[in-house]
Amino acid sequence: MASTAGQPQFRYTQPPSKVLHLRNLPWECTEEELIELGKPFGKIINTKVNVGANRNQAFVEFADLNQAISMVSYYASSSEPAQVRGKTVYLQYSNRQEIVNSKNTGDVASNVLLVTIEGVEAGDVSIDVLHLVFSAFGFVHKIATFEKSAGFQALVQFSDPNTATSAKNALDGRSIPRYLLPEHVGLCSLRITFSAHNDLNVKFQSHRSRDYTNPYLPVAPSAIDGTGQFGIGPDGKRREPESNVLLASIENMQYAVTLDVLRSVFTAFGTVQKIAIFEKNAGFQALIQYPDVATAVTAKEALEGHCIYDGGFCKLHLSYSRHTDLNVKVNNDRSRDYTSPNPGLLPNQLSILGQQPSAFQTTVSAVGGMQVPQSSSLVYSGNNYAGGALPPVQDGVAGVQPVQDWQLNQLSPHPQGPNGNVHSSLPFLGFARNQMYMTTAATPPPPVFPGQSPLSLAPYTSHTTFPGLSPMQNHSGPPSSYIGSGITSLAGQGPYLGASPMPSYNHQQMPMPAGGGVPPPSGVPYYT
């Protein structure tokens, strides 16, 4: 026998097989094209196309071994290489003797999608980001990610093939928005096919796999670092020191997040001393100051990844600020010192309180969710609305009453402790760790804006495109409790992330029902 010692795995010296491995195919290559290619040599009885992370490999199986041999032999000596769509195709014997699962790859609609994320490494796209992206089309039951030879892939399980199909149609070939990715990542496009699986077997919640239907699944320790989507490496670097001041960024901010809303949420864990809101790169951020570190730690642990509103809206991401004492210059809609003598002021009763005019200087800025030492300083002058008046209510929007109900709530301190049931009109919904998915696992939440791709650049006016699913109409009163909404949440990780963040997000043009549309629920604040 020929020596096999030290033989490289892929050589033309491989033993013949009636299965041929083809590579360097155009990624859109079809089964028909492969059959055409092989037809002169024999009968192709099976194919498997779109193989590999780049979808540029395939297998063909001839009815007879000699047919495969004749094809390989022909092209081995031919001056004309095998081609598909003008691309040279490389052939060799497969190291398997038959194709399994042949017809299923990518063709048959399934509730599970196989997603290849091109141009990234596994650490670049968190499972939360994937969840966010795919949740726009329906309840995502499970996600499993893995790295294969050539790329980072994910299996995304929906409840049914139709939902999966809508996600596939909308997202295949699209890119994940840059703002959801670490800055170093370039283009990051999705290739999506149907999986042959129908139900993923997720054994634990981790940074690689998630079962959003099972609250009892053990949580892998690696999943509890609470760093969320912001690209913290698995080595645990960039672990911020704890602080009594939390930096909050908010994902999917379809509703206003006002000072008062924030205070309501964070007050559940202790006295909120000061809050400052600012914008960074069209993203919303806020600093929340507690009297002590322990309170901040508790709040961070409990709130990280949770959504302020039911339906996946306004998901909180928390980190520790490097600040320990915010220097709030004025009390208005953007910054507030609750330790000042007028803690209960309504926004429209605010006066500009020059608490500490001389010390008016802060040095906080933030980039991409992380604070930056001393770049362009940001001062909480909160001067967007001169005179401290509320921003004007937009014309033609019936019933928009900025935060009146919130005011009432947030003036009564500590409506509940972290473990109690949340006051029904509190905006905050999912407090406790492990308090996830309190409803029956069989009840997924309503889909959010089906067909509306989070990757699309459509403006938020598409709210009105799906009236039956508009967040406004999902709430006839104050936002319903997150608990009981059927939304899975994972301690320190992502609860439901249903709605669609827009790259072009601009909260100032936001959720406005069409003229004469359904009035918003009381208690749901609006941007105006």
Add this chain to the structure above:
DNA sequence: AGCACA
């Protein structure tokens, strides 16, 4: 351009 959903 090198073997098929962890």
